[in-house]
Amino acid sequence: MSTDNEEYVYDEATGEWVSAGALAARQAAASSVEVRDSVGNLLADGDSVTLVKDLKVKGAGTTLKRGTVIKSIRLTGDEQEIDCKYEGIKGLVLRAEFVKKN
Template sequence: MTDAATADEDYVYDEATGEWVPASQLAADGGGDAVEVRDAVGNVLADGDSVTLIKDLTVKGANQTLKRGTVIKAIRLTGDAQEIDCRYEGIKGLVLRAEFVRKR
């Protein structure tokens, strides 16, 4: 790198190491915030996975019950180890607990 490139780069304080590191290095390391989300049987979930419900769930505010065996496609991880964000027809902003799903 040239001196001009390092002078223009942003630095971020890394609480894990207690040092200031270049933002590009922190992004390459994944930020260190990776939360491992596991389903009811211990499988690791990732963004875009499909899951199946293992229990009937009553959805608050939607007056609807999602039945056991319902397939939810294209989940998104929220950063919380027990919550996944997903879409289902007729329900906006659906967040499920990982303990009630199984990876498909």
């Protein structure tokens, strides 16, 4: 151990003693995911996207047409899914491969 005042914790994933700050930074980097649209653009919370193909919405009995604009998306933590709102459809989750950033 070091003689400085920094706290060290045991990282079970690597089997090493590391500083608490370094472990927190490593875990934050591992938990952040990059969500990319169908053409490779990086998506972020609040972006607007356009559908690139017709999608049947399960449970709603409707089809969202290609070219439909979805405003103010939210990232879910999954690199392939985005959460969004659209009139008349609650809890709409789209796959990132079917949208293009505006």
